[in-house]
Amino acid sequence: MESLATTPLSEWHRENGAKMAPFAGFDMPVQYKGIIVEHKHTRSKAGIFDICHMGEFKLSGAGAKAGLNTVVSHDLETLAPGKCRYGFLLNEAGGINDDLIIYCLAEDEYMLVVNGACRQKDFNHIAANLPKGLTFTDVSDETGKIDIQGPESLDVLNTLLGSSWNHLKYFNFEVTDCAGFPMIISRTGYTGELGYELYLPASKALEIWKKLAADDRVEPIGLGARDTLRLEIGYPLYGQDLDENHTPKEAGAGFFLKKETEYIGKSGLADVKESLVALSIDGRRTARHHDEVLLPNGEKTGVITSGSFAPSLGHCIALAYVRAEDAEQKEFIVKTARAELPAHQSSLPFFTEGTARQKTD
Template identity: 60%
Template sequence: MSELSRTPLHSWHVAHGAKMVPFAGWDMPVQYSGILEEHQHTRTKASVFDICHMGEFKLRGAKARNALSRIVTHNLATLGPRRCRYGFLLNEDGGVIDDCIVYCMADDDYMLVVNGARVDTDFAWIKSHLPADMFFENISEMTAKIDLQGPESCRVLNEATGEDWSFLTYFSFKRGEFDGDPMVVSRTGYTGELGYELYLREDKARALWELLLQNPLVKPAGLGARDTLRLEMGMALYGQDLDEAHTPAEAGMASFLKSEADYIGKAKAFDVRESLIPLVLEGRRAARHDDPVLLPSGEAVGRVTSGSFAPSLGHAVALAYVDARHAQGTDFLVGKGAKPLAATRGTLPFYTQGTARVKL
């Protein structure tokens, strides 16, 4: 087994009693004070998350937009400078190689943010489909990423930086500075709350992290709370809800396939054999990844991809791939053994009170 990678904040996590776990090849904090407490703190105040394991690429040069438009599903024709957009890298069969965010830094100048476990795969795939003279660089090792999330996050960021960031709208960004070096601040996130993703030099990450934590409104949160927060919003996790065996349309994300370009996998991106559906369970007992999904008759029709107790709702929720013929059903059973859990088809997001799109 290869040694786990460490983020620039690893020693801080260990010194402050975080429970560390392997994740995507990294040694990452899953919790500090506890998942439930960190979840609720993010929903009501503000939390910081170490997301330095994510990958970042730079792409620029003449006709970079045209070249990238043939590789990603993002509609780059309508993506102007200082805006970012969510979408996918697809294989020829329409399966999801990765989900990613593309930042338009300027005309024909982009930054791509990809999942940590897919950095090498994504970089090789994109590079193999770019013109040989196109500038394309993996800047992941030199780039840190800190997420500040929660309804108080704008106030916290303003006080920490001495600037007013309230002008940023959802999925917009601005270049700024921290400690004399460049920093990109984007109003995005993975929790459903008002929040910001902060990109800066890896050797400046600890100073920014500790500065944000000086505010009494802020606490650190780990991967455990990040997972329950995103699941309450119905946000997909690569490797569980998204993979190369399923298309974006099967994952319920056909709305992110608006590009008119002839991108790789477009011909099959809308194919649907299974559908990712939201399931609501009555009690606290949660379904687990790969639990079977059954009809009331006992017939197996799918499997759970993500499941957890939802702290903001008081009951468990799940996402599951179900045979498309049965995806519009309302009643299901989940789990193995003599006492599977009763589940009903829900709607997304499960949690509807998020502040991510609030106008400041």
């Protein structure tokens, strides 16, 4: 039987009726009151997410920027303290080892946030490619992470901390001790809604979680709704839509690759064999991971990587890799276990009414 890791909140989830399942080697909550209920609550009010399974690394020392700049796709030359940026850790062929967010804490001081399932692999890869003399530490076990997302998340956060965070702009963060201990508050998230990610001592995670959960505007949200929320916005999931066999350009994320300097994998980005496309499917019948994608003549061109019923839209949506030469095709067929479903290529995001970038100051 698989031995699963727990988060500081795992016991609370079980005590409060969560359906639990393995995810990234952790025992994680899938749902509490139901995926659609939790999805709609996040879109309309505020939801809290246990993201303590993620990995966090700290890097510091003279030359940290220059060293890290050769390892990741992020442009660190333009990343100022107090700002964070999304990007990729690539293999030599340009395939995606992981997607991650880098926080610039100060000049030559960074925090890297990676996917939990990739934590050890990422740490080893980065450490092996950094110059000597830097301090590179895995602080995942001592770091808790709670996300609060939804249109009312700012008001809830202001109530929790007794201070205003209206000034914080999208993909900006601050280090604060207003809760009585050091905490990073980052205006980021994975739902497309106004939201904040809280990085705090693991020993304080349960205390803050309980205070948030006690607010009438807040509901705990499981991984099920987190997945439907991110898919409606078109955010990719590592291990499904992103992997070591596809480059960021193939994944439709080439616009993140703005750096002029050389970094691992850059030379492999030119070859585009497949393209990730967004598909809309009428009705509630859902495409699943690995379902085949066909051209109208019945010829296979690719596979579904993510698919779900979209609660905000009332029909199924999906992401799929298809042959690059078929990427401009407007009509496809998704071959499921029980039916062949007509699919229409869509633009991203599927859901266009998210509040993530709204002005708050």
